[in-house]
Each structure stands twice: as C-alpha cells, then as structure tokens.
Amino acid sequence: MAISISIDGVTRSHGPVKAVDDLSLEIKAGEFFTLLGSSGSGKSSLLKLIGGFDRPNRGRIMFDGKDMADVPANRRPVNTVFQGLGLFPHMSVEGNVAYGLKLRGVSGKTLVAKVEEALDLVELSGFGGRDVNLLSGGQRQRVALARALVMEPGLLLLDEPLTGLDERLRQQMRKEFGRLHKRTGATFILVTHNQDEALSLSDRMAIMHHGRIEQLGRPDAFFDAPANAFVARFIGMDNLLQAERFEERAGKTIAVVAGQAIPLDCASKSTNVGASLVVLRSDRLTMANDGSSIAVTDNLTLQVVETTFRGLYRDVTLAFGDGQTVTAVCDVDGPPLLVGQEARVSLQPGAALLTSAAMK
Numbered sequence: 001m002a003i004s005i006s007i008d009g010v011t012r013s014h015g016p017v018k019a020v021d022d023l024s025l026e027i028k029a030g031e032f033f034t035l036l037g038s039s040g041s042g043k044s045s046l047l048k049l050i051g052g053f054d055r056p057n058r059g060r061i062m063f064d065g066k067d068m069a070d071v072p073a074n075r076r077p078v079n080t081v082f083q084g085l086g087l088f089p090h091m092s093v094e095g096n097v098a099y100g101l102k103l104r105g106v107s108g109k110t111l112v113a114k115v116e117e118a119l120d121l122v123e124l125s126g127f128g129g130r131d132v133n134l135l136s137g138g139q140r141q142r143v144a145l146a147r148a149l150v151m152e153p154g155l156l157l158l159d160e161p162l163t164g165l166d167e168r169l170r171q172q173m174r175k176e177f178g179r180l181h182k183r184t185g186a187t188f189i190l191v192t193h194n195q196d197e198a199l200s201l202s203d204r205m206a207i208m209h210h211g212r213i214e215q216l217g218r219p220d221a222f223f224d225a226p227a228n229a230f231v232a233r234f235i236g237m238d239n240l241l242q243a244e245r246f247e248e249r250a251g252k253t254i255a256v257v258a259g260q261a262i263p264l265d266c267a268s269k270s271t272n273v274g275a276s277l278v279v280l281r282s283d284r285l286t287m288a289n290d291g292s293s294i295a296v297t298d299n300l301t302l303q304v305v306e307t308t309f310r311g312l313y314r315d316v317t318l319a320f321g322d323g324q325t326v327t328a329v330c331d332v333d334g335p336p337l338l339v340g341q342e343a344r345v346s347l348q349p350g351a352a353l354l355t356s357a358a359m360k
C-alpha cells in the first residue's frame, strides 16, 4: 500500500548548519515527488530523516498519520536506493535481490518467484546467476532497484540514483522509474540536482535551498509562475530584468525597462520596483532572423550583443538601452544577426511575468 507522508516543522542541525530548517511538507500516497536543489541544500538530509536513518532535532514525521519518531529505519515500510548502490559484491544478482526477503523469513518457491518477478520488472530476467561485479553500470542500478522493489515497499526513496551513469543510460533508467512507479503504485521520493529528471518524472516537486523549500508544486507551475528570482534562475529562466517603474494602462500592468513598455501577464502581484523583477520567458520571445518585427504590437527594440549557434536554433543575447540583457531564440535559416545591429523582439502572450526579488 502506498504511504502518505506528513512533515511538520522539521529541523535538523549540525552545529551552526541547519541542514533542514523548520520544514513542513505533505506528500500524497502514490505520488512521484522530487526534491530538487543544488549541492548542500538539504535534500539528502531530509530523505535520511524520512527513511529513519537520522532523527530531527525538532518537528514530526508521520506516515499515514502515524508519528515515526520511535520507529527505526528497519521497521519503516521504506526502501532506499542510494547513489553508489551498495550492492553486495560477493553475491550474485539473485543473492542481492533475495537478501532482504530471506531476512524476513521468505524461502523456497515463494522466494524464487518473488526474485524472478522483481528481475522481470527491471528487465533483467535471466540475469539471476550473474556476478554483480561483471554487470554494466545501468544493469547494476537496475539490480539495486530490483532489490528495493522486491520488498514491496509503500515508499521508495531514491537518492541521486542515476549519478555516475552516462547520458544514454540515464535516459533509459529515467523511463524505467516512470514505468515502475506506475506499475508498483508506491510513493516515490527522488532526490536529484538534475532538473530534466525532476521535470520528466515528478507529479510534484520542491526546490530546496538552505534547508528550506523555495517553491513546491507541479513542474509546469514553476515555469508559469516562478516564486522568486532564485527559483527562476535555478530552472533556467535567466531573463530577469529590473524595471525602472510599473504603470497601470487600460487595466494592464506595464513594466517599463529602459524606457520600453513590457505588458505583464500577472496583474495581481506586488509591483514594487525594489521587491519585484520581470521574467521574460525565452520560449515566448520571437524574432525574425533579419531582426525585423514579427508582430504588430508588443515589440521591443533591442541591440544584438552575441549570437550562439545551437544546432537547431540560435541563441541571441540582446541588450536594452540601460545594459540589461535577455536571451531569445532565433531560427537558423538565413545569415545570423550581426552583433551591434538592432532587432525587434515580439512578446508572445504570457512572455512577461513578475517574480519576487527576495527569497523566502
């Protein structure tokens, strides 16, 4: 049965460092939830507290409403796949996968059937007798997954499980996680600093920083409304602009940047010049490759600072009169724009958002 998790005001300090800082979070039963954040943000620390490998200084962690404070790791309905795996090198694939079940007293035909089923789930049928030391990196990762899944946990914790794999294997394993999540119905919590992984797999995700959650929600919501400049930068929305003022025109909020009007998509947020930054979504900025305007209205006139060939498109860095820059995408047909030339950039609906300059 999938497990719901409730984290209530949890703090974990190491001397002066608060690895987890008064953090509260609800994870639904059966959800694929991702903790995303840079190195040292507290992701692994939080996962360890959930798994019962460490104890909070303050706050409570509940599974299906039951306080886990006095439940040790080996009595929690949890299995963990860590980075670096920790497979038993002296055991075969089968031996590794069967280990936990044997400890539980499972034996004979039931044991064999369960191990086979788990290996089948990770597409390693027939690999039972192999030496784990002779497997490829991806196969070893899948053995580690099978070893966790065979225990039929209600909660699976995945701590950077794809670290150290090459890009092709990462892609393959990523698909596998998605598939396994659907098939098992368990709650999955993934820790990663890889944004692609988080976006492609998660029902919901949280971006952590300094032991706190900066934003929580469905992956697409981060792009529609990044909570603050830190989150925007973290997810690659680097076009952040300081407005010189905000104005109301015909019921619309306009940001004025270096004398040019940028109509904002969200009128409800605070439009205090010091507290707010304008975010331009690069996927909603369009320009012709000769620099002429595409749309009749909502155009910006900017100066080309740099163009970078990216294969299927070109990145074009463009400057406002006050020196602030944004990057837009331009198609590769025809000659590239020239550095120093003027270009007309059209703002598609939803191109300009507002975000908070300050973090939580």
Ligand SMILES: Nc1ncnc2c1ncn2[C@@H]1O[C@H](COP(=O)(O)OP(=O)(O)OP(=O)(O)O)[C@@H](O)[C@H]1O
Pocket: 014, 017, 018, 019, 037, 038, 039, 040, 041, 042, 043, 044, 045, 046, 193
């Ligand atoms: N046992 C410990 N003793 C002292 N400090 C610790 C300990 N565990 C974690 N920390 C500190 O707590 C903070 C959060 O660490 P944590 O490992 O949770 O980060 P993370 O987001 O998982 O990072 P990474 O992606 O690098 O694994 C860091 O500043 C780290 O140095």
